[in-house]
Structures are given as structure tokens and as C-alpha cells.
Amino acid sequence: MPELRRDPVTGQSVVIAESRSQRPGAFEAVHDDLAVEDCPFCEGSEHLTPGEVAALRYDGTEVDAPGWQVRVVPNKYPATSLGGDASSHVDASSSAGSDWFVAEPAIGSHEVIIESPRHIRSVSELGVAELADAFRMYAGRLAHHRRSGRARYAMVFKNVGSGAGASMPHTHSQLITLPSVPAPVARELRGSLEFYANNGRCVYCELIDRERGDCARVVAESKWYVAICPFASRFPYEVWLLPRNHASSYETSTSCQSGAAASLTHRVLRGVERLLGRPDYNYVIHTAPFDTETLDHYHWRLELIPRLSKIAGFELGAGVYINPVAPETAARQLREVLEPE
């Protein structure tokens, strides 16, 4: 059973999941050369994954058989787990009653969302309508876990390429639920609550107004969404996609809104790949914790992070990112290569 540990001084949370050291490529490069016939995420290889927990399927096809467009399966090497013996794997030195070495079972779900039956690397290779289906699935799975009442927090994230932490080359995202809100997320929530208390307004709504009023860091916008390079970009060509109208939870997006979010993400991602030569990348969806009602002070967003520069000692030690490309430069270059809507 994986466990969640907290550093006794900094409060930093980590998941200790020894089962993950068994996964392919745990400590080596991604299997970029994985042949299609060996890929467990390809159509026809459904028997190579744990049984699906959700799928978008053509009428008349069967569970765990071909005929799907988006397929969700439990991660074979999970970082969080719903079952098992909660007391197993507890640190040998944590004595009862001690608040020093706090380890709890990492109770939660860890799912893989396979966005295409085809052996493609990046969701930019999908059609916009296909990516829209994937984005609707993200919302559906988040809504499912919110309803289940068993988790307090969830994040959808994507790793593409070994430099971004992927261990499988076939396009997929992941969803992890946690029993508690991680400290960095809690800090962001407190920051936005404080702004709301002082200004009566969502800090991200204010941010969007300021960025749209100036345009220096705006990459693109559509009727419902805006894409910006954030003022304090940690990474070169980092892009945030935010809904223009206030919304704290991604999973409350309508089908139409999810489709529009996918459309702008697709357009921006194609621009990023054209400009930067198909880099490794991550995207993550920040959404409100499950234990809250709709929040007036928080705003969901998707962060797209091309992995051009490595995270080095200064970033790990001081927690300060060194970014060699100003977001104003990145936004201008991205605007220049963006395809017309």
C-alpha cells in the first residue's frame, strides 16, 4: 500500500509507492521505441491493462474490447490505492502517538486516461473533436470522484516524453486522487481567499482582466477561454489556459465548454510544437478541492509546460525557478506561429 508522508519541518508531502519501482522505465528512458504490437494502450491490446473503469465507445462494442475512442483504466503501478491493508508498510520508526514521522495510507485512485486507440505521442495529433472527447472524459472522471466522496482532491495531468516523466509513449493522461489537499494547493487557495476577502473578487478573474487589457502575455483567446504566458512563468513557454467567466471546478464544465477548452488547448499546443520542435511537455488541470462547494475565490486552469530546460539544483534547493525566456517574449513568439482559428 503506498503511503503519504509529510516532512516534519517543511510539511512537504511525498507519496512513497514502492510498487512503482517495478513499472517499465522506472529509472530509465521512456520506451519511445515501444513497438505498437507490445503497447498495452493500443486498440486490440485491452487485455494488457487492468479492466476499464470508463470508456467512450461505439455502440455495440464490449467492455475491454476494441471499439473505443477514449478509455480509462486503473494505473497498473499506482501511487494511490483504495484497498489493501492500511497499516502495512508503515514506517518502522514511527512509534504510536508520535507526531514526528507522520505516514498515512495514500488512499485514492490512480487512473490512466488513454485519449486515442491509435499509437500517437501527442494529443496535437488528434482532431479537435477527438481531444474534446478526451476533455469531456477528464471532466467526467473528476465529477465521478467528487461524487464518490472518498477523496478530497484530484488532479488530471499529462506527461509526454521521457523528459516530462512519461514511461509509455502512447498518448495518455493520468488522474490521481488524494485524501488531503497538498500544501502548495492549500497555499494557493489561501492566497486567493485573502484576495477575495480584501477585494470582493476572484484573483484570477482580476488577473484575466489585467492580462487581456494589456495583451503582452496573451497568446490567444476564444469566446470562453484565454491563454496567457503567466507573469512569473517558471518554465520557458509555459502557458495557462483559463475560463474567461468565473468557474472554480473544471468538472462543472458543460460538454460545450469542455469542447471549447480542448479546441484552444489544441491550437496553442500545435503552436508550441511548431515553434519548439515537438518538445516533451506536461499539462495539468488545477481544479478546486472536492470538499468545498463552488468557490467564489478560486478559478480552475490548465497549465501547459514544455520541458525545454531541466530542473536543476537551484530550483530543487531554493525553490526559485530560473527561466531564460521572458513570458512576454514567449507569448509574442507563440502568437506569431499560431494557426488561425
Next chain:
Amino acid sequence: MPELRRDPVTGQSVVIAESRSQRPGAFEAVHDDLAVEDCPFCEGSEHLTPGEVAALRYDGTEVDAPGWQVRVVPNKYPATSLGGDASSHVDASSSAGSDWFVAEPAIGSHEVIIESPRHIRSVSELGVAELADAFRMYAGRLAHHRRSGRARYAMVFKNVGSGAGASMPHTHSQLITLPSVPAPVARELRGSLEFYANNGRCVYCELIDRERGDCARVVAESKWYVAICPFASRFPYEVWLLPRNHASSYETSTSCQSGAAASLTHRVLRGVERLLGRPDYNYVIHTAPFDTETLDHYHWRLELIPRLSKIAGFELGAGVYINPVAPETAARQLREVLEPE
């Protein structure tokens, strides 16, 4: 002039340093195959770097000429800078009086500490006495910057291999000074101050006692230092080296203490490299900010981080590290491969 920016919501600091996009390998793999004759850090190529600011030299040798053992030069592509026009490069959208988009000049020093005139990759290839000289130089440079009164915070860090963010293969460390204490460091200081207020004791002194009492996570110890795999290790085989006696600032170490820290670091690093096949790695020295007197509640440490697993979307998004190797496992394996003292 590089600038220091703060995210308006999370307070996350970043350095925007566009000059660094000009450095070799800014967005590509390290020049692992860099020929010795092209290496600016090798003895005889002193003219290829900015002029040295400090060096450990044989008697009778001249500045910026051969005959050194450890050499310190300004980083050619600095993340922080002492000179220049402080108002240049200021974000176009930051209007006067706005506390929204806070950018200040990233005033500070960025030095490269070249630990050997020989073209070696890892300080494990140095003799213990040579690494001791390097560790004394780290202390000397930190003490210099503390005395200068121009910086509030400094970190010494090392990147080895492209996966750890190195752009040059010849062994070197770096030192960056900052005009303010980064938020994650300030949080750690607050956490340790709180513990001190409640318990009348340095939290790390308490940690060392608990770890030494149990031994499950102790890798090695010497008269003055102990090496442990921390309870909430973010990375597989992460090792912390801490002084057994209370000390908040690395730079107050005596020559003898620096030498002993180098000796235990050398022993642990050789064990890590034997066990893991010479992985890329970072080490960083956490030391108290310059604007404080000696602190009773804080304790310096060196963190050694082998870079086996990639930092992926969940780590970047939720700030929670997933570690597939429990620190108890890592410490046991490291103990087994450690050379005798």
C-alpha cells in the same frame, strides 16, 4: 539585467534571465562529449572564462593562469547580476504603484566554483583532500558574500549530468546570491522557529537524535556528521548530510569541519554511484539567510539528490513528489555498498 518576479497568487518566485538562453545547451543535452581542448573549465583554458574572483593556487602562480586546484569565476550567463540598469527589462505591463506584477532587478552574484583543473565529471573522482579544499572554498565564498552585506540569501548547488541541469560536463558547483529569502526557505525557517518556540530546541537537532536512535534511515556517520535518507524523501536515494552539533550556517564551519563534511559526502557519493551506476545528481547546501545572526532554531544541511526519476506533471502541478523507493530501503542498500571509513 535579470529580474526576480513573484506570482501574484502563489508568491512563487522566478528569475527571468534571458541572457541564459544564449548559453551552450540552454535547451538541449549537456555537452557530455565536449572535448577537453574546448572546455573552458580545464587548466590552460583560463582565458575562456570571465576573470577569477577567488582561487586556491600553488605558490608563485598568477591569477587566471594555470596552477590552481579550485577556481571561482563569475557565471558567463548569470541568473543574478550586481550591475546594470536596474530599470531595464521591467515588464511592460507593470504600472507604477501596482502591486500586481512585482518585478525587481535580480541583484546578486552568480559564481561557478570549478573543483578541479582536470576534466572530470563527478567530485567522487577527486581525492578526499581535494574535495575538502572545494568544501572550504564553498564556505569561503559564502562567508565573503555574507560579509559584503549586499545579499540576504545564498545557495551553493551542484548539477552533474544533463538530467540534473548541467550544461558543462567538467565538475563544478555554482553559488547564487539573492536580495530576498525565497518563499520555500522562509517557510522552512518559520517551521523550525515554531518548533523552537514550542520545544526550546532546534528541530533538526531533534531529528538527528531520533534518526540516530532508530537507525533505519541512517546511511553513515562520522564524528561530526550524520547522513540520512529523510523520512519524506522526495527522490529515490535522496541523502541529507547534517552536522551532529548544532550549526545554522555552513560558512562558519572550521577548516577541519569542512574537511570532515567533504569526507563523509565523498564516501556517501561513492556509495550512491556504486549502487546506482553513476547517475546524474545534484547537491545543494541549505544554510541560514545572511540577515540573521547565528540561529538557534535552524541547522544547515547538504542535500544529495540522484536524478533517477523524472519530475512529472503531478509533481509540478500538485507539488507532491511520488517516490518509488522508501528511504528505509534506500538507506539499507546504501549502507551495504558503503566503503569502510
